[in-house]
Amino acid sequence: MAGHRQALTAMQAGLASCHVCGKLQSCTADHCVRCGSRLYQRKPFSVQRSWAFLITALILYLPANLYPIMNTTSLGVKDEKTIIGGVILLWSMKSYPVAVIIFTASIVIPLLKFLVISLLLFSIWKGHSGKLNQQTRLFRIIEYIGPWSMIDVFVVILLVALIQFGGIATVLPGSAAMAFAGMVITTMLSAISFDTRLLWDSE
Amino acid sequence: MPEPNLPVDDLVACHSCDLLHEKTALGEGEKAWCSRCGSLLYRTNNNTIEISLALTIASLLLFLFAQLLPFLSIDVDGNKTTIYLISTIDTLSQLDNVLLGIAGALFLVIIPLGVLLLDLLLLSALYSNKRPLTLFARQLLLLIGRLAPWNMLEIFLLGVLVTIVKLASIAEISLHQGFWAFVALVMINLFVSTTLEPEELWQAIDKH
Numbered sequence: 001m002a003g004h005r006q007a008l009t010a011m012q013a014g015l016a017s018c019h020v021c022g023k024l025q026s027c028t029a030d031h032c033v034r035c036g037s038r039l040y041q042r043k044p045f046s047v048q049r050s051w052a053f054l055i056t057a058l059i060l061y062l063p064a065n066l067y068p069i070m071n072t073t074s075l076g077v078k079d080e081k082t083i084i085g086g087v088i089l090l091w092s093m094k095s096y097p098v099a100v101i102i103f104t105a106s107i108v109i110p111l112l113k114f115l116v117i118s119l120l121l122f123s124i125w126k127g128h129s130g131k132l133n134q135q136t137r138l139f140r141i142i143e144y145i146g147p148w149s150m151i152d153v154f155v156v157i158l159l160v161a162l163i164q165f166g167g168i169a170t171v172l173p174g175s176a177a178m179a180f181a182g183m184v185i186t187t188m189l190s191a192i193s194f195d196t197r198l199l200w201d202s203e
Numbered sequence: 204m205p206e207p208n209l210p211v212d213d214l215v216a217c218h219s220c221d222l223l224h225e226k227t228a229l230g231e232g233e234k235a236w237c238s239r240c241g242s243l244l245y246r247t248n249n250n251t252i253e254i255s256l257a258l259t260i261a262s263l264l265l266f267l268f269a270q271l272l273p274f275l276s277i278d279v280d281g282n283k284t285t286i287y288l289i290s291t292i293d294t295l296s297q298l299d300n301v302l303l304g305i306a307g308a309l310f311l312v313i314i315p316l317g318v319l320l321l322d323l324l325l326l327s328a329l330y331s332n333k334r335p336l337t338l339f340a341r342q343l344l345l346l347i348g349r350l351a352p353w354n355m356l357e358i359f360l361l362g363v364l365v366t367i368v369k370l371a372s373i374a375e376i377s378l379h380q381g382f383w384a385f386v387a388l389v390m391i392n393l394f395v396s397t398t399l400e401p402e403e404l405w406q407a408i409d410k411h
Binding site: 007008009010011013015017020021022023024025026034035036063073092093097098101102127132133136137140147148150151153154155156157158159161162163166172173177178181188192194197199200201 | 221306344351362
């Protein structure tokens with residue numbers, strides 16, 4: 001394709017692609033000609049919303065990791081496990097693949113998301129354009145892997161529902177389960193609010 | 204570089220960096236990439252409304268099978284329990300934890316089933332081309348787009364696999380028809396979501 005040095009962006013050309021249906025059109029209209037959504041050249045309050053959801057997620061990350069995610073009672077013996085406690089237990093039981101999956105999904109991916117989104121938000125704020133190609137690709141990757149953090153919540157839901165061994169053992173969700181689910185949901189909202197085009201606008 | 208006086212419909216703006224490109228026709232299975240940031244601009248549609256409709260009907264049936272047929276059974280020292288997927292919601296609703304029950308119901312039943320039903324309505328409207336149905340097509344597609352990020356069936360499947368491995372150390376697990384229906388459902392869902400372009404559906408709606 002042609003070089004982009006003198007090329008126009010849609011914003012510079014007075015155009016906007018609808019952020020809901022993607023239709024490219026003149027930005028003079030209030031609403032998209034195709035789907036009727038409000039038309040913006042950039043997602044409205046993208047940076048503020050992204051920060052707000054990200055900070056909420058960071059706050060939820062603490063109880064999600066400090067409180068037990070699952071309370072097990074087996075033959076009258078109570079046992080409370082935090083996320084990392086569960087990973088250590090799985091590792092000690094030599095369930096290495098599952099331990100790695102849970103560790104990645106529950107600990108690594110959320111931290112990676114916090115790190116990448118806040119770095120990109122700082123980059124927009126400073127108007128400093130580093131390697132924008134890499135930044136954009138990084139964002140697309142964490143946007144894709146973000147929801148996979150939900151695995152542990154689904155595992156808790158399933159274990160709670162499945163383990164009804166006639167009173168021999170019961171599993172109850174711990175207080176961290178909801179905090180964790182809320183953390184995943186708010187990081188997803190933060191990513192949805194983020195507009196990668198803002199990175200490129202300073203170029 | 205696109206000519207400034209080209210009609211808007213011949214242009215496409217990159218969704219990641221907003222750079223304008225002139226649209227070029229693509230061959231079978233080809234994709235167009237942004238020349239600046241390398242993001243996907245558009246690709247040829249590998250799927251038709253007809254096929255997607257057929258797959259959506261199949262998905263709905265598989266969804267019913269997955270929920271209503273025996274999912275798996277747990278055997279602890281000869282004490283065997285068979286579990287249905289739909290009964291997980293029932294169990295969760297009996298707990299004190301209302302929020303987790305709601306989250307479970309939303310992610311396991313309401314959102315996936317909702318998206319499938321909306322898909323069915325939209326695709327059958329576009330396929331049959333009947334007036335009263337196509338009037339709501341826009342709203343349907345908008346709603347589907349809003350729900351899509353929260354449809355996590357494939358993530359739930361990984362959760363099921365992890366749960367099975369965890370339980371396998373304390374009990375004997377056997378998988379039943381419901382589980383296999385669920386696996387098939389996830390496969391079909393992945394296929395439809397990666398081959399059917401929303402842009403194709405918007406253009407189909409535009410023609411009415």
